[in-house]
Amino acid sequence: MIKYGFIGTGNMAQAIITGLLNKHVPANNIGVTSPRSAAKLAEKLGVVALSTQALIDESDMIILAFLPNQLENVTAQLDFKDKLVVSVLAGVTVAQLTATTGTTQVVRTLPNVNVAINLGVTAFSQTQLTSENSQAFQTFSTYLGEGVALDESQFSVFSAIAGSGPAYVFKFIDALAKAGVANGLEATLATKIATQTVLGSAETLAESSQTAEELQDLVASPGGSTRAGLDDFSDQNFDDIVLHAIKATIAHKHL
Numbered sequence: 001m002i003k004y005g006f007i008g009t010g011n012m013a014q015a016i017i018t019g020l021l022n023k024h025v026p027a028n029n030i031g032v033t034s035p036r037s038a039a040k041l042a043e044k045l046g047v048v049a050l051s052t053q054a055l056i057d058e059s060d061m062i063i064l065a066f067l068p069n070q071l072e073n074v075t076a077q078l079d080f081k082d083k084l085v086v087s088v089l090a091g092v093t094v095a096q097l098t099a100t101t102g103t104t105q106v107v108r109t110l111p112n113v114n115v116a117i118n119l120g121v122t123a124f125s126q127t128q129l130t131s132e133n134s135q136a137f138q139t140f141s142t143y144l145g146e147g148v149a150l151d152e153s154q155f156s157v158f159s160a161i162a163g164s165g166p167a168y169v170f171k172f173i174d175a176l177a178k179a180g181v182a183n184g185l186e187a188t189l190a191t192k193i194a195t196q197t198v199l200g201s202a203e204t205l206a207e208s209s210q211t212a213e214e215l216q217d218l219v220a221s222p223g224g225s226t227r228a229g230l231d232d233f234s235d236q237n238f239d240d241i242v243l244h245a246i247k248a249t250i251a252h253k254h255l
């Protein structure tokens with residue numbers, strides 16, 4: 001029996017599948033289809049590769065995980081039979097999903113790659129589902145990490161902060177590590193130190209009752225070196241640089 005059928009087997013699909021397998025969803029409960037890589041992925045993970053219509057016919061939940069601009073093409077010849085369709089397609093609305101799949105049982109989501117370690121944060125639209133589908137989606141969502149019910153008008157900002165966010169955090173870690181290398185640290189060690197620093201800081205913030213802004217003062221001893229660095233960030237308008245990049249992310253049109 002296929003519980004979760006993935007149309008598209010790229011980075012996002014693989015992150016979700018990894019998260020499901022971590023949670024002991026049996027590999028033979030996961031189906032995949034895609035033009036090029038599905039068979040290879042099936043062989044690697046033990047999941048089931050099927051043709052697209054067979055995947056829909058045999059799955060309880062169908063996860064759309066191809067690129068947003070492929071929506072019309074991929075769905076054109078398919079019959080979704082009013083099955084539960086969960087989309088991860090950035091920028092694609094519930095109205096577009098309903099029109100192209102012909103099913104009312106649609107959830108628009110926006111996950112991030114951290115679902116692979118069950119620490120994702122995933123937005124989901126509040127569409128009317130049957131109680132069985134609602135339960136199935138909730139279980140699926142729990143496997144991924146945190147779930148956030150969100151109005152569709154806020155999906156683009158969520159996508160920029162949470163969907164793209166891991167790339168921006170990786171960019172910061174990379175910059176931190178490169179700054180270490182520029183000042184004499186060995187590269188692998190610099191990356192390890194920067195990664196552990198971000199990991200520990202996120203955990204400290206998550207467990208703290210203080211804000212991220214307040215915690216900066218915890219680190220910056222009066223008259224100390226951190227204050228010198230924070231002042232330099234301010235002089236270079238660090239917050240504006242981040243805001244500018246987030247605006248560019250939000251402004252991008254996916255379809």
Ligand SMILES: NC(=O)C1=CN([C@@H]2O[C@H](COP(=O)(O)OP(=O)(O)OC[C@H]3O[C@@H](n4cnc5c(N)ncnc54)[C@H](OP(=O)(O)O)[C@@H]3O)[C@@H](O)[C@H]2O)C=CC1
Binds near residue numbers: 007012065070088164
């Ligand atoms: N990457 C991320 O962090 C996030 C991605 N998303 C969304 O996830 C979706 C996928 O992105 P991502 O995984 O990064 O992209 P990838 O390029 O890694 O994957 C795209 C997948 O689409 C498949 N595909 C292409 N044509 C078809 C078709 N006709 N039928 C079925 N599958 C097809 C490809 O198959 P093949 O390999 O066989 O060519 C490939 O597996 C996008 O809509 C994106 O907006 C959302 C949030 C975060």
Ligand SMILES: O=C(O)[C@@H]1CCC=N1
Binds near residue numbers: 163164
């Ligand atoms: O880059 C993208 O378009 C997708 C959406 C959010 C993360 N990746």
